[in-house]
Amino acid sequence: MKASTVRRVGGRLASLFASLLIALSLAFLLGRLSGDPTATILGPMAPPEQREALRHELGLDLPVVVQYLDYLKGVFTGDLGQSLQFYQSNTSMIADRLPYTLQLVGAGMALALLVGVPLGVLAATREGTWWDRGASTLALLGQSVPVFWFGMMLVVLFAVKLGWLPAGQSGSPRHLILPALTMSVYPMAHIARLTRASMSDALAEPYIDSARARGISTRRVIWRHAFTNAMMPILTIVVLQTGILLSGAVAVEYVYSWPGLGQLALQAIQFRDFPLVQAIVVFGALVFVLLNLLVDVLHSIVDPRVR
Numbered sequence: 001m002k003a004s005t006v007r008r009v010g011g012r013l014a015s016l017f018a019s020l021l022i023a024l025s026l027a028f029l030l031g032r033l034s035g036d037p038t039a040t041i042l043g044p045m046a047p048p049e050q051r052e053a054l055r056h057e058l059g060l061d062l063p064v065v066v067q068y069l070d071y072l073k074g075v076f077t078g079d080l081g082q083s084l085q086f087y088q089s090n091t092s093m094i095a096d097r098l099p100y101t102l103q104l105v106g107a108g109m110a111l112a113l114l115v116g117v118p119l120g121v122l123a124a125t126r127e128g129t130w131w132d133r134g135a136s137t138l139a140l141l142g143q144s145v146p147v148f149w150f151g152m153m154l155v156v157l158f159a160v161k162l163g164w165l166p167a168g169q170s171g172s173p174r175h176l177i178l179p180a181l182t183m184s185v186y187p188m189a190h191i192a193r194l195t196r197a198s199m200s201d202a203l204a205e206p207y208i209d210s211a212r213a214r215g216i217s218t219r220r221v222i223w224r225h226a227f228t229n230a231m232m233p234i235l236t237i238v239v240l241q242t243g244i245l246l247s248g249a250v251a252v253e254y255v256y257s258w259p260g261l262g263q264l265a266l267q268a269i270q271f272r273d274f275p276l277v278q279a280i281v282v283f284g285a286l287v288f289v290l291l292n293l294l295v296d297v298l299h300s301i302v303d304p305r306v307r
Helices: 003-033 037-042 048-058 064-076 090-125 130-144 147-161 173-203 206-213 218-247 250-255 261-271 274-302
Strands: none
Touching (some): 037 048, 090 130, 090 250, 147 250, 173 218, 173 250, 206 218, 218 274
16 A cells, blocks of 8 residues: 555544544533532432432542543443433434434435436536426525425325324334435535536536537436536545434424434433533534445545545
8 A cells, every 4th residue: 555545544544533533522421511409309408418429329429520431432342321311321212213214314315316416417418407496496585595494384285184104103105104204405406506516517618519529319418428527526425414313303303203313312311411412522523424434435446536
């Protein structure tokens, strides 16, 4: 392996580790600033000595630096602590809720790709026409509409007014339709706009004129030549948007009472269950760091200039 490659990989890993450490530190700090959990656990009428005993049991009477080092030690050894609310291992609770969030994110990203990529390609190949203006307007609306508002409007229309679909919870593919549609709106708009910009740049390249001059069909020029070269930015944004959805599905899961990590995070915040909040933040930060690393790997595989 070349020295330049080693330096690049080492620098990237160091950057990702620093990002992860900052996220872990912020999770610890915000957890401590959220308030004293003993008041929530024991109630406001609990005697001071009982609260002090619980603080000692939870290790909250230790110096903050000692708590922080114990917290980092637990994270790097795979021990994310125990929930103050549910009296269960945080790791097991995340593992129980994760499949629901993955199901929601997977369905949302599939819809975003199925609509966003063709919409962006259509706008780029018909630049300046009403197709282009219509696609750009839809993409702009998709990035501007608040997710929770859009989700509630879908519930009112399809669940309350028409009665076609369930309003919330999980259990069957029909329960997934409205949450997945709500989840897909923002990434679909982002993918459509980026696809349009990348395809416009690719279609303006000289090799496209050369391919057309050789008599290659328009469909093959668009998908085989232009889209292949415009794919790297699209692939990057898809991976990053997946990480954002995975760690930020709180609004959608709240609107539809979806039993995923977002719903669990809200319950932990309301109860001031900072060990569980920290565990969820740690998991989200780890996922985001790994997805950033995956983007670098994909760059090296797809783009020979990076190699």
